[in-house]
Amino acid sequence: MVVPDSQDEMYYPPIELQRDAHVPDFNTYLELYKKSIENPDAFWKEVADEFFWKKPATGPMLQHNFDVTKGNVFIKCMEGAKTNVCYNVLDRHVKRGNLGEKVAYYWEGNCPDQHTEITYSQLLCQVCKCANVLKKLGVKKGDRVSIYLPMIPELVYTMLACARIGAVHSVVFAGFSAESLCERIVDAQSCVLVTADGVYRGEKLINLKQIVDEALEKCKERGCSSVAKCLVVKHPALRTKSGASCNKLQTPWDGACDVWWDEAMRGSPEQCEPEWMDSEDPLFILYTSGSTGKPKGVLHTVAGYLLYTYLTFKYVFDHRHGDVFWCTADIGWITGHSYITYGPLANGATSVLFEGIPTYPHVGRLWEIVQKHKVTKFYTAPTAIRLLMKYGREPLQKYDLSSLQVLGSVGEPINPEAWLWYHSVVGQGRCPVVDTFWQTETGGHVLTPLPAATPLKPGSATFPFFGVEPTILNEHGEELEGEAEGYLVFRRPWPGIMRTVYKNHERFENTYFKKFPGFYVTGDGCRRDKDGYYWITGRIDDMLNVSGHLLSTSEVEGALTEHPGVAEAAVVGRPHAVKGECLHCFVSLKGSTDFNYSLVQELKTLVREKIGPIATPDFIQNAPALPKTRSGKIMRRVLRQIARNDRDLGDLSTLADPKVVELLFNQRNEAAA
Ligand code: PRX
Numbered sequence: 200m201v202v203p204d205s206q207d208e209m210y211y212p213p214i215e216l217q218r219d220a221h222v223p224d225f226n227t228y229l230e231l232y233k234k235s236i237e238n239p240d241a242f243w244k245e246v247a248d249e250f251f252w253k254k255p256a257t258g259p260m261l262q263h264n265f266d267v268t269k270g271n272v273f274i275k276c277m278e279g280a281k282t283n284v285c286y287n288v289l290d291r292h293v294k295r296g297n298l299g300e301k302v303a304y305y306w307e308g309n310c311p312d313q314h315t316e317i318t319y320s321q322l323l324c325q326v327c328k329c330a331n332v333l334k335k336l337g338v339k340k341g342d343r344v345s346i347y348l349p350m351i352p353e354l355v356y357t358m359l360a361c362a363r364i365g366a367v368h369s370v371v372f373a374g375f376s377a378e379s380l381c382e383r384i385v386d387a388q389s390c391v392l393v394t395a396d397g398v399y400r401g402e403k404l405i406n407l408k409q410i411v412d413e414a415l416e417k418c419k420e421r422g423c424s425s426v427a428k429c430l431v432v433k434h435p436a437l438r439t440k441s442g443a444s445c446n447k448l449q450t451p452w453d454g455a456c457d458v459w460w461d462e463a464m465r466g467s468p469e470q471c472e473p474e475w476m477d478s479e480d481p482l483f484i485l486y487t488s489g490s491t492g493k494p495k496g497v498l499h500t501v502a503g504y505l506l507y508t509y510l511t512f513k514y515v516f517d518h519r520h521g522d523v524f525w526c527t528a529d530i531g532w533i534t535g536h537s538y539i540t541y542g543p544l545a546n547g548a549t550s551v552l553f554e555g556i557p558t559y560p561h562v563g564r565l566w567e568i569v570q571k572h573k574v575t576k577f578y579t580a581p582t583a584i585r586l587l588m589k590y591g592r593e594p595l596q597k598y599d600l601s602s603l604q605v606l607g608s609v610g611e612p613i614n615p616e617a618w619l620w621y622h623s624v625v626g627q628g629r630c631p632v633v634d635t636f637w638q639t640e641t642g643g644h645v646l647t648p649l650p651a652a653t654p655l656k657p658g659s660a661t662f663p664f665f666g667v668e669p670t671i672l673n674e675h676g677e678e679l680e681g682e683a684e685g686y687l688v689f690r691r692p693w694p695g696i697m698r699t700v701y702k703n704h705e706r707f708e709n710t711y712f713k714k715f716p717g718f719y720v721t722g723d724g725c726r727r728d729k730d731g732y733y734w735i736t737g738r739i740d741d742m743l744n745v746s747g748h749l750l751s752t753s754e755v756e757g758a759l760t761e762h763p764g765v766a767e768a769a770v771v772g773r774p775h776a777v778k779g780e781c782l783h784c785f786v787s788l789k790g791s792t793d794f795n796y797s798l799v800q801e802l803k804t805l806v807r808e809k810i811g812p813i814a815t816p817d818f819i820q821n822a823p824a825l826p827k828t829r830s831g832k833i834m835r836r837v838l839r840q841i842a843r844n845d846r847d848l849g850d851l852s853t854l855a856d857p858k859v860v861e862l863l864f865n866q867r868n869e870a871a872a
Pocket of ligand 1: 611613638744747
């Protein structure tokens, strides 16, 4: 790599940050990158030295095998070392760093009148109390704890309490359905579930405890009674000022299993000795959609995840003491795990923890919070940017956004129009936009600009982070040099990469390592341009990215075919102005079933109930037949083109019955939105 000097029309040389940056220019990036690749041991050792180790490592910083033909795939970081992640992200700052009085989180609730702040010492105290509560409920080292909570501080307390006592948390996004929650509890065999009575999203009140009870009922029907206790937080919006319940919800209660959080925390000791964990002990499981079958329990481990989220946060957002960082993701996704909980806390940062939505109670809500807390680094998804773009500049002009220094994007490709709006309107042309490419599996950023060092091209995630070695392969597994397009793969591990699929190492190997032995396969397509910039071109498997969330087409198809009137279903992605991509579903009905409005509504409800509102189909169209090859395989490429109304179909010679295509184009106009 050399310092790029592009002739491209859209090319943004680095903007000087207000203070000296950690990586001040591209040459420094190149030097550090070279060191991380040529001498990973020395590079990561220096990072590890910033943390506390109860026992030092006996092995090298990283060991691995990525080649399935040579034996089991494995990745190990700092073998032999013992530490505790919670100790490193809290006690280390409070006890040794005098950061006790520093604010860890500014919490902003769904309604602007609900807010609070939590210092590092208060956070440590709450985490220890919660850790003692979990122990009292029977949680031991290695046990799994499912967490189904909205974006309230108790979510962070519970995650860190698990880390403190060596329990493995499994956070389930609180927008998921009872069915999805049940599936994740059954797989993890969790012994405790932590939830809240309810939550407001905008003006809508959601009875979370009722969903939890439904999920637990379903677990029992499937022979899983692992959850012995359910710890229930009373949501601050559902109390009166004095803390009493305000009865807006009927909270179903089972005295044998359910425990109120407040009652359990009252009198719980404020000290809790951390459990000293092996470097490769599990830290958490987070489920992500798979292109076939059930969601995969992506497993991350103690030492590597700590080092990687720490370093990516520090460099990619050029973190400084005095910053106020705000990542708008939900902690139910990996972005929240890495860049709301672990990365910022490992750096002793101050973050905003936001429960609400960008448009409630008004479309300037995000900018109001930026002004209120003088946010310096802001991290969101292209979907949110496109949504807010629709309202124009006016909602932003009411607020002072001059505190902003770095803007981040994550979750899906950002289209140049949204990038330019983010850069010029939100960042007022002053702030670099870091388009960070990564995955639940990668634990942290893998392709990303560094704000003061990397010249930017809108829509490109630019270059690899330290220790990451990307390459592009063609269908035959041959490496492509220079300008090229193909499969994005990585040749070696970095500390934060996942270690396995929980209880299914074979699936881990099959999904990520089988296609091209010796490489981790991301599942994304990628282009490298003449200047060496990487451009993600989208998924190459049957996964869809709706509003920055990965969805499995087969999971949605499975939900649709559960309807008694549906014989067969095929789901493809279709471009959407705000969500990036949305779901277009083709359903073949059984003989006596009519395709009509009420059927479409039933199908939408079914998908919401089975998976959750994020998977709600935008279009459902009648498909008397599906385009199949002679061997019976659905030609998804053709369906994608029908969904887009693109008649440039190319070679259809492998289709068993080409007439189906015209029929589906005709029916498309009647697709119910
Ligand atoms: O397709 C890529 C897309 O999101 C996928 C990972 O999704 P998930 O595991 O849910 O994690 C999302 C948050 C890290 C990737 O395989 N993706 C993520 N970031 C980008 C992206 N596509 C393009 N550009 C990005 N910056």
